[in-house]
Amino acid sequence: MTMIFGVPVQALLGQLLIGLINGSFYALLSLGLAIIFGLLRMINFAHGAQYMLGAFAAYLLLHFAGIGYWPALILAPLIVGVLGAVTERLFLRRLYDLDPLYGLLFTFGLALTLEGSFRYLYGASGQPYATPAALAGGTNLGFMFLPIYRGWVVVVSLIVCLATWFLIEKTKLGAYLRAATENATLVQAFGVNVPVLLTFTYGLGVALAAFAGVLAAPIYQVSPLMGSNIIIVVFAVVVVGGMGSIMGAIVTGYMLGIAEGLTKVFYPEASNIVIFVIMAIVLLIRPAGLFGREA
Amino acid sequence: MPALLEISGLNAWYGESHVLHGVDMVVGEGEMITILGRNGVGKTTTLRTITGILRKRQGVIKLAGRDMMQVPLHRTAHHGLGYVPEERGIFATLNVIENLMLPPNVGKGGMSLDEIFELFPNLHERRNSPGTRLSGGEQQMLAIARILRTGVKVLLLDEPTEGLAPVIVQRIGEVLKTLKERGMTVVLVEQNFRFAARVADRFYLMDHGKVVSEFPVGELPDRMDMLHKVLGV
Numbered sequence: 001m002t003m004i005f006g007v008p009v010q011a012l013l014g015q016l017l018i019g020l021i022n023g024s025f026y027a028l029l030s031l032g033l034a035i036i037f038g039l040l041r042m043i044n045f046a047h048g049a050q051y052m053l054g055a056f057a058a059y060l061l062l063h064f065a066g067i068g069y070w071p072a073l074i075l076a077p078l079i080v081g082v083l084g085a086v087t088e089r090l091f092l093r094r095l096y097d098l099d100p101l102y103g104l105l106f107t108f109g110l111a112l113t114l115e116g117s118f119r120y121l122y123g124a125s126g127q128p129y130a131t132p133a134a135l136a137g138g139t140n141l142g143f144m145f146l147p148i149y150r151g152w153v154v155v156v157s158l159i160v161c162l163a164t165w166f167l168i169e170k171t172k173l174g175a176y177l178r179a180a181t182e183n184a185t186l187v188q189a190f191g192v193n194v195p196v197l198l199t200f201t202y203g204l205g206v207a208l209a210a211f212a213g214v215l216a217a218p219i220y221q222v223s224p225l226m227g228s229n230i231i232i233v234v235f236a237v238v239v240v241g242g243m244g245s246i247m248g249a250i251v252t253g254y255m256l257g258i259a260e261g262l263t264k265v266f267y268p269e270a271s272n273i274v275i276f277v278i279m280a281i282v283l284l285i286r287p288a289g290l291f292g293r294e295a
Numbered sequence: 296m297p298a299l300l301e302i303s304g305l306n307a308w309y310g311e312s313h314v315l316h317g318v319d320m321v322v323g324e325g326e327m328i329t330i331l332g333r334n335g336v337g338k339t340t341t342l343r344t345i346t347g348i349l350r351k352r353q354g355v356i357k358l359a360g361r362d363m364m365q366v367p368l369h370r371t372a373h374h375g376l377g378y379v380p381e382e383r384g385i386f387a388t389l390n391v392i393e394n395l396m397l398p399p400n401v402g403k404g405g406m407s408l409d410e411i412f413e414l415f416p417n418l419h420e421r422r423n424s425p426g427t428r429l430s431g432g433e434q435q436m437l438a439i440a441r442i443l444r445t446g447v448k449v450l451l452l453d454e455p456t457e458g459l460a461p462v463i464v465q466r467i468g469e470v471l472k473t474l475k476e477r478g479m480t481v482v483l484v485e486q487n488f489r490f491a492a493r494v495a496d497r498f499y500l501m502d503h504g505k506v507v508s509e510f511p512v513g514e515l516p517d518r519m520d521m522l523h524k525v526l527g528v
């Protein structure tokens with residue numbers, strides 16, 4: 001068996017793949033958080049619950065309407081994103097002028113309410129969600145066995161991350177978002193409807209979380225607490241990356257997923273805490289995060 | 296000259312702090328007026344209140360006869376008000392072109408990109424630089440240029456020459472002359488009344504949140520001593 005640094009290549013590549021998949025979810029979720037924080041200046045504690053909602057939306061679409069994975073990949077983020085937009089209009093909007101603590105408390109309460117309700121309705125254990133037929137099975141890459149669905153997750157989340165980056169950094173709408181992030185009042189005085197922009201932005205961030213949720217359904221099952229398990233790590237990712245940067249959120253997400261995977265190979269005992277250790281080190285050396293601008 | 300912008304009895308507050316105490320002002324179509332006044336008398340506040348950025352306000356603001364008091368902030372530009380803030384408001388995360396194209400078109404008669412670049416050749420050279428990498432003078436040009444693109448009827452311009460070198464001040468003076476020839480209506484806030492005298496038709500002198508006197512540019516020589524004393528320049 002081929003070895004690298006005293007570790008079998010298979011094990012290394014296997015964990016690298018798992019790291020890349022986890023990284024895909026970290027990237028999608030921290031990207032949504034970063035977009036929301038950038039414009040709304042609010043830490044969206046409901047992000048994990050909205051990821052869970054995405055998975056449940058796919059599950060419910062299948063069971064009550066017979067709508068399968070592929071349409072759900074579009075429909076579930078759309079539905080959950082619209083719910084997010086409605087939440088912004090009805091509730092979050094009233095909190096912008098208050099201490100940021102209110103937004104934090106509201107979204108935290110929203111997360112508890114959503115997770116509690118789904119736990120009441122569906123129990124704490126997960127519901128299985130079948131891998132779509134087209135992506136079932138795996139392929140032998142020669143050096144390792146690659147489940148096709150996992151490869152798909154890595155590719156499609158990378159595409160969605162890059163598309164979102166393009167939207168924000170290279171389009172007119174993105175220019176409005178970036179400018180409003182710097183000085184919302186002036187952008188509004190120029191004749192841009194910033195309140196609508198805020199609603200759209202929250203909806204977009206939430207839709208990204210829901211999209212991640214649909215992707216996760218066939219891998220991790222659909223369970224009410226799936227969001228609260230991952231979101232703590234995602235917050236650490238955001239801290240490491242720094243709140244300010246879109247590309248920073250994406251790159252950090254993948255990097256930390258891979259770091260976690262590699263730790264499983266070389267020092268498995270530390271794999272659950274490695275991200276938090278990195279977070280602590282980054283906080284000591286660069287409090288604004290790797291990609292953040294010093295405030 | 297028909298009045299385009301009419302302001303009367305304008306009061307405004309920052310929280311509990313009452314800053315404008317009944318400002319009266321009339322600006323004719325195509326006219327260029329200048330607001331003078333010491334630091335802190337409420338010149339910037341007057342512009343911010345007219346645009347609707349400062350919303351704790353009372354009194355009358357009419358643009359072409361239309362009541363602007365109820366118009367939400369994101370609609371004031373569409374009624375023809377363009378605002379160039381004192382701090383210029385150039386966005387660091389947008390390059391020069393993006394900064395230039397940011398404000399939506401709100402009316403006919405805005406300058407085309409070609410005209411803008413003819414008037415401000417520097418902006419063309421630096422079009423791909425991040426907005427805040429420009430020099431102070433270039434940022435001021437950019438702040439003015441992006442409003443001229445939009446086709447607003449009234450330009451509210453807050454201390455465009457503040458902190459700039461004499462050649463740049465000269466350049467901004469030429470730009471204002473060009474605007475005047477094009478028939479743009481301008482409300483200029485300026486401490487440098489010698490500069491303003493080259494372009495303004497009329498002056499308003501403010502003190503303690505009120506207009507204390509108003510006079511045409513022709514009377515400026517007679518009032519020089521008084522202005523020196525009041526403005527402390």
Ligand SMILES: Nc1ncnc2c1ncn2[C@@H]1O[C@H](COP(=O)(O)OP(=O)(O)OP(=O)(O)O)[C@@H](O)[C@H]1O
Pocket residue numbers: 309312314332333334335336337338339340341381
């Ligand atoms: N954001 C604010 N909050 C509270 N008070 C303010 C605020 N901005 C300005 N003021 C106060 O309102 C008054 C008028 O300020 P304003 O900025 O309109 O003056 P100005 O005439 O533009 O002065 P300058 O020549 O220094 O630009 C000042 O007393 C100032 O301290």
Ligand SMILES: [Mg+2]
Pocket residue numbers: 338339340381453
């Ligand atoms: Mg001022």
